[in-house]
Amino acid sequence: MTNKIPRQNIPSIPSYNYQPTPYIGISKQQVIELRKQYINPVVATYYKQPIMIVEGSMQYVFDETGKRYLDAFAGIATINVGHSHPHVVKAVQEQSAKLQHLTTLYLHPTIAEYSKMLVDKMPDDLSMVYLVNSGSEANDLAMLMARVYTENFDIITLRNGYHGMGGNTMGLTSQSTWKYSPPHNFGIHHALNADVYRGPWNNNENNVADKYADEIKNIIEYATCGKIAGFIAESIQGMGGAIVYPDGYLRKVSDYVHQAKGLLIIDEVQTGFCRTGKGFWGFELQDVKPDIVTLAKGIGNGLPLAAVVTTPEIAQAFTQKIHFNTFAGNPVSCAAGKAVLETIERENLQQNCSLVGDYLLEGLDNLQEKYECIGDVRGCGLMIGVDLVKNRETKEANSELASQIHEL
Template sequence: MTAVATQLEMPPCDHKPRRYTGPSRAEVIAMRKQYTNPAVFTLYGEPLLIVEGYMQYLFDETGRRYLDLFAGIVTVSCGHCHPKIVGALKAQAETLQHATTIYLHPNFPLLAKKLASKMPAGLDVTYFVNSGSEANDLAVTMARLYTGNTDVVALRNGYHGGSPSAMGLTSHNTWKFPVAGGTGVHHAVSPDPYRSPFAGTAAEIATKSAEDILGIIRYSTPGKIAAFIAEPIQGVGGATHGAPNYLKEAYAITRANGGLCIADEVQTGFGRTGDHYWGFENFGVTPDFVTMAKGIGNGVPLGAVTTRMDIAKSLSQRIHFNTFGGNPVCMAAGLAVLDVIDEDGLQENSRVVGKRLKDGFRELMKHH
C-alpha cells in the first residue's frame, strides 16, 4: 500500500488581523543590520516579520496566520493579547505607569501575596525583578549572604541566564563568553539518563549524579556550599530531567553541607507541567528559593524570587534596590496572568495537551 500524505490545516479563527502599514520586511531587515547589535539574531533563513498576535496565533505583515508553538520562548503563558491581561495593562498604564517601591502602591504586595498562595508553606516572601537572569543572580546572592558560604553547584547542560553571574551558572559553551563572571560556581553531572556518563537504570543514574555533587563539595570547595541551583526540567538543555529520586537526593546532600536549594522555575512554572503548578512539585521536593520570569508576565518584563522570611532578611544588611522591580504596570500584568491561568484552566489544559503530545512522541520512539 502507498502511504497518502495528509494535508494538515489549522482550525478556523474569527480574528481578523489589522491591515499592516508599517515598514516593509526588507526595510526592517535593513534597519536591524545597520542599527542593532549583530548579536541579536533571527530564526529561519528567511526571518518572519511578526506584527500581530491573538491567543495562540501570530500574524505576519501579509496577514498570514501561524500557530505559535514557541510562545515567545516559553513566555506567552496565556495567549497573545489576552483581553483580560491587555485590559489590566491598559487600565494601570492610564492611571500610573511608574512609581518605585520607595512609595506604596497596592499592586506590589498584592502580587506577592498571590504568589505566596501558590507556594508551599513558608515560601511567602517575594522580591520582584525584570528577568530570569536577575532572579537567579539575586537568589544566589541571598544564599551566599544567609549561609556565609560562597561556592555554588549548578548542573551541566543547565541554563540560568545571560548576565555575567548567571552566565557562570549556565553550562553551555554556546552561551558563555570568554569573560570573567560567575566565580565560585561548579557544575555537576546532569541526571539526564539518555546522555549520562553513568550506567544503570534511570534511578541509579540519578543517585550517581547526585553523588557527583558530594564529590564536588569534598574536592572543589572548603567543604560547605551556599547553594545548589537546578531547573526541575532543563529547558535549553533539551527538555530533560532525572528520575524522581534525583532532586530529593541532591537537595539532601546540599542541605547536609550547608547549602540552600534554588529551583529555577523560569520555564517550568505556572502550571506548564500540567500535574502541578511548579516544576519542583513533580519531584516531591520543596526548595528554599523559587526563581521565575517568562510566564509570570505573559511577555511583560517581570521576574521574581520567592523565599522564606529568615532568608530574605539577609538582603537587609545593605541597600538593595531595583528601579523597575515592582513597577505598577508589570504587577498588574502579573496579577492578571495568575487569574487567567486559573480562570481559563490553563494548568489542566497543559496536562491534557501535554499528555497527548508525550504519548505521540513515545509512539514515535518505537520506530526510531
C-alpha cells in the same frame, strides 16, 4: 523504520474566528535593512527567510501579509495564557492609564496584592517576594542572597543548564553556545548532569537518582571547603533540551546541600506557572521544597517581570545593606502578573496543559516508533523535548536534521 521526514499531507491549522488588522507599517525588507544598520548583529532571527510578526491572538501570530501561524514556541515559554489575552490586556491598559511607574519607596496596592497572590501558590515557608525584571536578574539575585545568608561562596550547578547571560549568571550557565571568554565561573562548580538518556546511568539502573546525586556530594567533598552557599538547577532543563531528572534526584541533592549548610535554589523561569501540567511549579514533580525559587517568562505573559521567592529568615539576612531596583514591582507589570494568575485559575490552564501535553507526548512516541532518527521523547506537560540522532546506538546528535525540521 525510516529516517525520512515526509513533507506531503501536512495538515492545515484549524480555522480561527479572528481577523487581524491590515498592516500598514514599513515593509519587511525595510525592517531587515534597519536591523542590519542599527541593531547589534548578535541579535539574530530564526529561519533562513525570517518571519515578521506584527500581531498575535491567543495561540496564533500573524505576519505582515495576514498569514496565520501557530505559536508552538510561546515566545520561549513566555506567553503562557496566549498572545494579547483580553483579561491581561484590560488589566495592563487600565493600570497604564492610571500610573505607569512607581518605585518601591512608595506604597502602591498592586505590588502588595500581587505578591500575596504569588505566595499563595508556594509552599508555606516561601512567603517573601522580591520582584525584578528578568530571569537572569532573578538568578543573579538568588546567588547573592544565598551567599549573604550562608556566608559561604561556592555554588554548584549542573552541566547543560541555562540560567541567564549576565556577568554572574553566565557562570551558572553550562553550555558553550551561551558563554563568552571573559572570566565568570569563579566559585561555581558544574556537576555531571542527571541526564538519563545521554548520561552514564539510565532509568533501568538501580538507584539511578542516588548515583547522579552522589556527584553533588563528591563536589562538596573534593572541590569546596565542605560548606557551600547553594545549589541551583532548573526543575526540568529548558534550553538544554527538556532534560527530566530521575525521580527523587532533587530530593537527594537537597539533603547533601543542606548538610553542607547551603540553600536549594530552583529555577522555575521556564517550568513555572503550570507549564509542566502536573504541578503549578516544576519542583513539585520532584517532591522537594526549595529554599529559594526564581521566576520569570510566563509570570507576566511577555511583560518585563520576574521574582525571587524565599523564606522570611533568608529575606531578613538580606537586609544587612540597602538593595534597590528601579523597576522592581512596576505597577503595569504587576497588574499583568495578577491577570496571568487569575486567567490560569479561571480557564483551568494547568489541567489543559496536562491534557494537551499528554496528547502531544503520545503522538511523539508514535512517531518515535516509525522513525529511527528520533532517539528519545521526554518531558512533562508542555515542557517537551525530542532528541534527534544519526544512530540510536551511538546517540550521535543529528543537528542537521533538526535544522531542516525547524525550517519546515
